[in-house]
Amino acid sequence: AQTVTQSQPEMSVQEAETVTLSCTYDTSESDYYLFWYKQPPSRQMILVIRQEAYKQQNATENRFSVNFQKAAKSFSLKISDSQLGDAAMYFCAYANTGNQFYFGTGTSLTVIP
Amino acid sequence: DAGITQSPRYKITETGRQVTLMCHQTWSHSYMFWYRQDLGHGLRLIYYSAAADITDKGEVPDGYVVSRSKTENFPLTLESATRSQTSVYFCAAALVERGTTNEQFFGPGTRLTVL
Numbered sequence: 170a171q172t173v174t175q176s177q178p179e180m181s182v183q184e185a186e187t188v189t190l191s192c193t194y195d196t197s198e199s200d201y202y203l204f205w206y207k208q209p210p211s212r213q214m215i216l217v218i219r220q221e222a223y224k225q226q227n228a229t230e231n232r233f234s235v236n237f238q239k240a241a242k243s244f245s246l247k248i249s250d251s252q253l254g255d256a257a258m259y260f261c262a263y264a265n266t267g268n269q270f271y272f273g274t275g276t277s278l279t280v281i282p
Numbered sequence: 283d284a285g286i287t288q289s290p291r292y293k294i295t296e297t298g299r300q301v302t303l304m305c306h307q308t309w310s311h312s313y314m315f316w317y318r319q320d321l322g323h324g325l326r327l328i329y330y331s332a333a334a335d336i337t338d339k340g341e342v343p344d345g346y347v348v349s350r351s352k353t354e355n356f357p358l359t360l361e362s363a364t365r366s367q368t369s370v371y372f373c374a375a376a377l378v379e380r381g382t383t384n385e386q387f388f389g390p391g392t393r394l395t396v397l
Contacts, residue, residue, distance in 0.1 A: 173324075202383045214372065214388035221382075260324055264383045268313050268332070268376060269340065272325040 171196045173263050175273035182251045183281050189236075190246045190276045192261030198222075203237065203244045204262040207255075208275070217259070220244065248278075256280045285309075286389035288373050294395045301360045303392050305373030313376040314356040315340075315386065316348065318369040325372065331356055363396045370394070 172195045182188035194203070205217040220228045220237050227235050232252075236245045248255055261273040289304045305314065312333050317325040317340075327340030329348040337348050345367060347359045360367055370393050374386040 175324075204385065212370070212391050214374075214386075216385040219385055262325075266383065268378060268383050269330065270315065270325075270327060270386060271341075272317075274322060274324040 171263050171271045173261055173271050173273040175261055175276050177276045179277045181279040181281055184251055184253060186251055187247060187249045188251055190259050192244045192273055194242050194244065194263045196263065198265055200266055202264040205246045206260045206262060207257045208260065209257040251280050253280050253282065286373055286375055286387055288389040288392050290392060291390065292393050294397065295363050296397050297363060297365060299363050301363050303358045303371055305356045305389060307354050307375045309375065310353050311375040311377045313378055315374040316358045317372045319372060320369050365396050368394060368396045
């Protein structure tokens, strides 16, 4: 089975600063999808960003961007101009073409006012 | 637009009892999933379904049973609950178009406690 590793259980960032969350994955597939999900205290899972492995261009969504390094099997999330509302648990996820999803163990992000 | 609903939101049961967690989507997304979320493990896939009457095991299927007679419903049954099944359970649905894996939409979760 594929594995997804988030090596930072907790991270903190000052409001308005930039923070990068790390994610690595293990797969022998060449075609797959990568996601970052946010889970605030409400427990609702919210999609932050999605990347298709065949696309070399890094995905961006407003203040959120990724650094996708396919050869290194790395998929980090950068949050710019951090806001208090960004405080949450962040999960990295890998999906194969059979639509099986594998999630990392999460990184808890604290935003310091 | 309700999206995905799960019921009950909270459940306390005893070891050995049968428990069914319900999941309903207001769309007609083909794929549906059940996950459990535990500290230190993130989300782990229990079962998933590609369409009505098609289900497959995920990472941790033991002790669980699913069915999908209608596209919009995907119930998860714990046939004989054990304490190790105490967890938060999430149902999700995904629209798959022309073989492309899009995002999963998650329900609000069910917190299950097995005493």
